[in-house]
Amino acid sequence: MTETAPLGNATRPPLLEQRTPPRRVPPPRPRTLTGVLRGLLRAGRPKQWVKNVLVVAAPAAAGRLFDPHALPRLALVFALFTACAAAVYLINDARDVEADRAHPAKRHRPIAAGQVPVPVAYAVGGTLAVLTPAVAAQLASPPVAALLAAYVGMQLAYCVSLKHVLVVDLAVVTTGFLMRAAAGGLALGIPLSRWFLITTGFGALFMVSAKRYSEAVQMAGNAGATRALLTEYTTGYLRFVWQLAAGVAVLGYCLWALEDHHGPHGGLLPWRQLSVVAFILAILRYAVFADRGTAGEPEEVVLRDRALALIALTWLAMYGLAVARW
The missing domain is CATH 1.10.357.140 (UbiA prenyltransferase)
Known part of the structure; x- marks a missing residue:
């Protein structure tokens, strides 16, 4: 009694190899x-x-x-x-x-x-x-x-x-x-001046820490792959930093606005004191984006939000009038 050959052809190539041609990787586009x-x-x-x-x-x-x-x-x-x-x-x-x-x-x-x-x-x-x-x-x-x-x-x-x-x-x-x-x-x-340095420094820290907070929120679970230090910070700590910086920046600006300056005065309105309102509103409006975790790039936040841009222009006008009256 002789053994029968197994069904099918043992030398037949796999079906995938028969129907799928080898994939060619396109060469990289030349740089100009x-x-x-x-x-x-x-x-x-x-x-x-x-x-x-x-x-x-x-x-x-x-x-x-x-x-x-x-x-x-x-x-x-x-x-x-x-x-x-x-x-x-x-x-x-x-x-x-x-x-x-x-x-x-x-x-x-x-x-x-x-x-x-x-x-x-x-x-x-x-x-x-x-x-x-x-x-x-x-x-x-x-x-x-x-x-x-x-x-x-x-x-x-x-x-x-x-x-x-x-x-x-x-x-x-x-x-x-x-x-x-x-x-x-x-x-x-x-x-x-000392108030200029305090307000500018802590205003910058406010935006920087808000940006870090936004990055930590958006890249939760994958932060170490993009910025290793984000895994060391907690969102609670970064929130504390930008809140603290915002408070000190507002305090420094208020002290500047309420400081007694010797120089020419006049005009219908106290522009130095009124500019505090616009400055605080700008901080509060920016804090909305920081709290949402969408304050990634400060310049994009300012340019994208019309209300914030309008508040900033109003503050700039008041600040200019206040400085011009010194």
Whole structure:
């Protein structure tokens, strides 16, 4: 009795191999010089250049904004600070390229998306970081150049290690805002008042901690993949920080508004005291977005919300009238 062969053909290839041709991975799109340049511009984050408008804060607070040669000097300082900030953004995004690719929004940044090669980002960022303070020493003043060099050094230290240190990361980012505000005063030789520094510093801390709180809320359960330090903070602690900072900023502004100033007075209304109402309303309106966890980018919050923009413009008008009457 002979054995029968098993049913079917043992040498027949699997059905999937017969019907599915091998998949070809498309080659990456070649980079062009124009595309890389556009990517570098986007990586410099033009939307965040609005932060550098803080360079006019000290001259405006001192009533010196329209002094002769003030605006050209402030425009120069604005451009220099923008170049320094762009250098830091490029180097930071080059270092965080892997973490950014895990983030739902940051993965579209030019470096994370592959539009700008990482070595190019390092080269351009490093060049700007070295040249900008040198240019400031020639065209602005030595104090401005020293401030820009300190800003770049502090921000690069933040990119390398300080952003991984609890509380220090908040202090460094806040100090960056304060440096912007102080740069205009240094450019024009204006002394900075204590109330200006307190209000600006804690107002910046309010926005920075609200941003961190929003990131922690939105990336709950996946925070460590995008910003490792978010796993160290609790949302309760970050809420405490932005609430504390908002309170101190309001207190500092109120003390400025109620302080007895010697100078020309007049007009129909006490604009200094009335500006407190608009300032507090702006803080309260911004706190709505902070409480919801949607205060990710301060400039986008201000530009997106019409009510907040209107309150800010009203405060700016009152503040300008108050300063003009000194």
